[in-house]
Amino acid sequence: MTPPSGEDLPLPDSDELASLLTRNGLRAVYRVLFESRGEPLTMNQIRERVTALDGTSHSQTDRRVRDLRDVFDVESWQEGRTHFYLLKGRRSEPRDRRGGLSAAARARVFQAYGARCAWCGRTPKEDEVKIVVDHIVPLDLGGPDREENCQLLCEEDNHAKQARFAEHKDRAEAISKAINHDDVHLRIGELLKALKGTEVPIDLINLVAREENRGDPTRRLRELRILGWTVTVRKEREGKRTLSYYTLEHAELWPDEGPGPVVRRAENERRRSKKQRSG
Ligand SMILES: [Zn+2]
Incomplete structure (x- = not known):
């Protein structure tokens, strides 16, 4: 058995995870893989555990595992005819190009802001908005890529902000x-x-x-x-x-x-x- 990996992974119940994965089904798959970090699972095992967890149909589990891999590093390999899956950590190349912040720093920003949008106060759990880490002084305008210069915004407000500053680039x-x-x-x-x-x-x-x-x-x-x-x-x-x-x-x-x-x-x-x- 390999030692648990992904020490910096968000906990399944955390606000941060809720902001990264806004769909319940995805979070259920994450929880199953998270709780089995030391031990690879087959797709059948993942399906069974997701069903045990929330009673939902497992017809979408394959797709959910795929979607999860947009955000997290899920290693997969084949032995004989069986595929195995193991949650390793966050994706090393974050999808947003800004990505200089470490996972721990991002987690601290989430904690500091209570997973809430700094402008409108909405949260992923209560309002089903997606929350992103935003650079208060945009990087394009010389803001530092450091956590002191970061806040949380919902996607909507983040876009509004980007539009407002685009003209000054x-x-x-x-x-x-x-x-x-x-x-x-x-x-x-x-x-x-x-x-x-x-x-x-x-x-x-x-x-x-x-x-x-x-x-x-x-x-x-x-x-x-x-x-x-x-x-x-x-x-x-x-x-x-x-x-x-x-x-x-x-x-x-x-x-x-x-x-x-x-x-x-x-x-x-x-x-x-x-x-x-x-x-
Ligand atoms: Zn907002």
Whole structure:
């Protein structure tokens, strides 16, 4: 008997598996193979066990094993006239081309997000949506292929996001440069400069802002105005969300001491005069 392989495989009851295999029948086949990791099974054995598990007909088991192999590495070989199947691990070449993340890192992202879409909150179990690992700052725009830059999105929202950023791909270099500044004002300001003359969606500003808990990019934009910048905003309803689009009209040079101290002084000044007025 070979030792169990595929230490990084998701557990049959996990949310992650539910997101990888959205059909019950596929998950049943997975469970059977998962529980027999150390011991190859014949197709007949797989059929019997799937039926024992959920009482479903086994007419589709062959096809399900095939489908399972899109996602997982299921080794199969023939001895005499009998085929054997053994679940080895995840497919070493993930089907999405981004695939630099390790299986363990993907699992941590799933856990961190509770298998929920970060935009709409839907889950595979409750809503039968497929969840994918999404790069918050897209790789094309210079985002790192690391787990800190990853979130979960349902397929639908992932497509919507890709469409929204596709139009900025030709300015990827300028955007990725903006993203790498240490100061949040510089990140947002340099992004606006890179995209001068176009409307920049708040989503893209959010990405570049990289602030914890999404921060408050609209406040940062106000602060840019303190520095003498002119940024206009246009709001548009898109489904349930209202999206804001920002256009840079005028930029100033960055202060020598950096934008942070200038903004803080201005804010303190404003608070003091407000106090004086009310007191
Ligand atoms: Zn969603």
